[in-house]
Amino acid sequence: MTATLVIGPYSDSDHAALKEAFDPVFLDHPADLSGFDRATCEAFTALAYKGHHAVGAAEMDLLPNLALIANYGVGYDAIDVVAASERGITVTNTPDVLNDDVADLAVAMLLMQGREMAQASEWARSGNWKSRGEYRLNRKVSGGRAGIVGLGRIGREIADRLAAFKMDIHYFARSEKTTPGWTYHADPVSLAQAVDYLVIALVGGPDTENFVSKEVIDALGPRGVVVNISRGSTVDESALLNALEEGRIAGAALDVFLNEPDIDPRFYKLETVVIQPHQGSGTVETRAAMGQLQRDNVAAHHAGQPVLTAVN
Numbered sequence: 001m002t003a004t005l006v007i008g009p010y011s012d013s014d015h016a017a018l019k020e021a022f023d024p025v026f027l028d029h030p031a032d033l034s035g036f037d038r039a040t041c042e043a044f045t046a047l048a049y050k051g052h053h054a055v056g057a058a059e060m061d062l063l064p065n066l067a068l069i070a071n072y073g074v075g076y077d078a079i080d081v082v083a084a085s086e087r088g089i090t091v092t093n094t095p096d097v098l099n100d101d102v103a104d105l106a107v108a109m110l111l112m113q114g115r116e117m118a119q120a121s122e123w124a125r126s127g128n129w130k131s132r133g134e135y136r137l138n139r140k141v142s143g144g145r146a147g148i149v150g151l152g153r154i155g156r157e158i159a160d161r162l163a164a165f166k167m168d169i170h171y172f173a174r175s176e177k178t179t180p181g182w183t184y185h186a187d188p189v190s191l192a193q194a195v196d197y198l199v200i201a202l203v204g205g206p207d208t209e210n211f212v213s214k215e216v217i218d219a220l221g222p223r224g225v226v227v228n229i230s231r232g233s234t235v236d237e238s239a240l241l242n243a244l245e246e247g248r249i250a251g252a253a254l255d256v257f258l259n260e261p262d263i264d265p266r267f268y269k270l271e272t273v274v275i276q277p278h279q280g281s282g283t284v285e286t287r288a289a290m291g292q293l294q295r296d297n298v299a300a301h302h303a304g305q306p307v308l309t310a311v312n
């Protein structure tokens, strides 16, 4: 009996690589675990997980010999790490290999929002360019003031890119970092007051829920743009929607939402919002690297070696 269980929607190439490496049992969803008998459950020592459905104490208790949950993705907020630690289960993620893609998307969304690229493209495609003339003037992005909420691995890559756009860089983190002249803010309201673009790169999970609160959004002001590549949970989404609908901030550029993919339809009505379908790390190259790092963690575990990227 195989020792590896794989849960989640994998690409064909990741599915084939997992099959070749571990000859695992594949499931689509954590809820499918209830279909296994006790002996099958007892055989699994490693779980390769991909997805946003919760993996908590109940799922872990169905797998009494589980010692590793190798998450596909750097964000592991779907996994109850406290419950895993209590059961002696190591959790791993896939950090760093996706930093460039997520930072690229954040900057692209920011430019797309300011330069109204979706609307301008539609102006040309619809024939308006030919029949009605030039597209309306929009907003200069280079040289603005950017605030990064969470200067971690991805936040720093975003800041580096925006600095190359001649932006004045401000940031919030729980402690001041060594940076090339960027301005530290110990609270997010002070950060929002100082900038035009607020880019959120926090971890998800209960500790950062609604971290970008109504007060933070209000502090951003009418020229303010919220960019979120972290998790929908880090922003008070209803406060954000109200501010956007009432024109109290200039716009938003969002890759992540509450209740993905069934997002609040109020977003679709707002021309000032750029919407991306949670595709920050979604390139062929980066997804391959994430899959490899996940498999490397599972292989290390089975070989009795230290895993590469433990989070607990």
Ligand code: NAP
Pocket: 074, 075, 076, 095, 096, 098, 102, 149, 150, 151, 152, 153, 154, 155, 173, 174, 175, 201, 202, 203, 204, 207, 208, 229, 230, 231, 255, 256, 278, 279, 280, 281, 282
């Ligand atoms: P990271 O290096 O761990 O950075 C996380 C940041 O969150 C750090 O600045 C950290 O602050 C801050 N933070 C953690 N706990 C906090 C708390 N309780 N209160 C306030 N701040 C807190 O993580 P990363 O690799 O940059 O990834 C960040 C997140 O991006 C992931 O967790 C994931 O949710 C998201 N992500 C999204 C996509 C996408 O497709 N859109 C792709 C990959 C990742 P300190 O510096 O003070 O510790």
